[in-house]
Amino acid sequence: MIRKGDFSQQSILPLLELIENNLKLHRELSVPKKKILYLLVEMLQNISKHAGKHDGRREGIFIICIKNNRYILHTGNYIDIGNVEPLKNKLNNLISMNKNGLAEIYKQNLLNKDRTGSAGLGLIEISKYSSEKLTYNFQTITDTVSFFSLSISV
Numbered sequence: 098m099i100r101k102g103d104f105s106q107q108s109i110l111p112l113l114e115l116i117e118n119n120l121k122l123h124r125e126l127s128v129p130k131k132k133i134l135y136l137l138v139e140m141l142q143n144i145s146k147h148a149g150k151h152d153g154r155r156e157g158i159f160i161i162c163i164k165n166n167r168y169i170l171h172t173g174n175y176i177d178i179g180n181v182e183p184l185k186n187k188l189n190n191l192i193s194m195n196k197n198g199l200a201e202i203y204k205q206n207l208l209n210k211d212r213t214g215s216a217g218l219g220l221i222e223i224s225k226y227s228s229e230k231l232t233y234n235f236q237t238i239t240d241t242v243s244f245f246s247l248s249i250s251v
Contacts, residue, residue: 098161103154104174105145113137116161133168133251136226137161139219140172140247148174151244167228173246181243183236187217188233191224199225223249 098119100112117134144157156173176184191199203221224231227249236244 099158100160101158102156104141104148104157104159105155106145109141109145112141112159130227134172136170136223136249136251139223140170140248140249141225143217143219143247144172144174147176151175153227168250168251170251171248173244175242176245178237178239178241178243181245185233185235187220188231189207190238191220192230194224196225223247227251 098116102108103242113134113172116137117130121130141159144159145155148157150153150156155174157172159173160169160171162171191202194202199221203218206218206221229250232248234246236246238244
């Protein structure tokens with residue numbers, strides 16, 4: 098399934114409902130469907146909250162596919178070029194951690210009201226519940242905009 102376009106809060110709710118109905122059709126997969134839905138919500142909310150606006154819309158792309166009995170979730174969106182390095186640092190920090198480290202940083206973030214400089218709770222949870230390390234890429238589009246892509250496996 099592929100969806101490209103506006104990922105404002107109002108537009109992701111019907112998408113989640115569609116995906117939930119499609120997941121019910123794949124009974125042969127052993128992956129807990131609630132876990133997939135939870136990760137989908139987190140990834141789509143990341144686009145909804147953090148994607149750069151274009152003509153007042155939060156433009157992005159979302160792809161979900163099944164490979165080797167696993168769901169692969171991909172998202173992509175435009176971000177301000179100034180946000181690339183801080184986001185890379187956060188992602189690399191999360192990738193370097195094991196599950197216990199991710200659980201600990203999650204607890205610290207919950208207790209820390211001033212979360213500047215730390216990875217967001219959504220990214221921590223995506224890392225925590227992904228069955229493999231997340232992968233990402235940044236592609237420079239202009240001198241002010243980059244395209245950010247994120248992939249996880251469940």
